[in-house]
Amino acid sequence: xxxxxxxxxxxxxxxxTLSLTCTVSGGxxxxxxxxxxxxxxxxxxxxxxIGRIYTSGSTNYNPSLKSRVTISVDxxxxxxxxxxxxxxxxxxxxxxxxxxxxxxxxxxxxxxxGTMVTVSS
Amino acid sequence: xxxxxxxxxxxxxxxxDRVTITxxxxxxxxxxxxxxxxxxxxxxxxxxxxxxSLQSGVPSRFSGSxxxxxxxxxxxxxxxxxxxxxxxxxxxxxxxxxxxxxxxxEIK
Numbered sequence: 001x002x003x004x005x006x007x008x009x010x011x012x013x014x015x016x017t018l019s020l021t022c023t024v025s026g027g028x029x030x031x032x033x034x035x036x037x038x039x040x041x042x043x044x045x046x047x048x049x050i051g052r053i054y055t056s057g058s059t060n061y062n063p064s065l066k067s068r069v070t071i072s073v074d075x076x077x078x079x080x081x082x083x084x085x086x087x088x089x090x091x092x093x094x095x096x097x098x099x100x101x102x103x104x105x106x107x108x109x110x111x112x113x114g115t116m117v118t119v120s121s
Numbered sequence: 122x123x124x125x126x127x128x129x130x131x132x133x134x135x136x137x138d139r140v141t142i143t144x145x146x147x148x149x150x151x152x153x154x155x156x157x158x159x160x161x162x163x164x165x166x167x168x169x170x171x172x173x174s175l176q177s178g179v180p181s182r183f184s185g186s187x188x189x190x191x192x193x194x195x196x197x198x199x200x201x202x203x204x205x206x207x208x209x210x211x212x213x214x215x216x217x218x219x220x221x222x223x224x225x226x227e228i229k
Contacts, residue, residue, distance in 0.1 A: 046220060046223045047210075047220040047223075048220070052218075060216050060217065096165075098164075104170045104171060105152065105153050105154075105171040105212055107155040107167055107212060108165070108167060108210070109176065111165055111166070112164065113164055
């Protein structure tokens, strides 16, 4: 059974870069049937789609974050990563990684448990 | 960007009730509409994909319908474990997926 697990610092200083990794277990990240996404959720608020990557390396980003976001994949480690630069308090949120199914109309069918990231000095 | 609007934002209901949540897209998204359930402190869980297809393992009391711009999620008989927040999400746009603002389903 495929599982996803986020990891990374829980505290990031303003203006620095937030870096998170999602490790995929129980299956290969290289499967062409899927893409790999990041989503975030500020406390008490809704879900915000950050972006996605295919194992070909092709990416799509939320236009509101595009200038600050980079998503990459490391197939040798079965991981994909998120970097968000120049963070502010507004980037404080729970960050989720998720698998998207290309077959099932792009639905996000498996999610990590989420990791809380706080931006504060 | 395609905007997704859910209604209502919150809803009170009792165990055994039939409940319907609506999601409207700002433009046609065909059947590229997915529904998720989120409980406090947990990751969202996929319930319905492609507007009306039930995800494996999801109880049959959940159903989805619609196409184009108007969609509904129906819970035929509410169970205690169904009290949660529900989100719709469009996966039509090639470049950007968006979620609705969520509907919080509470116990009456």
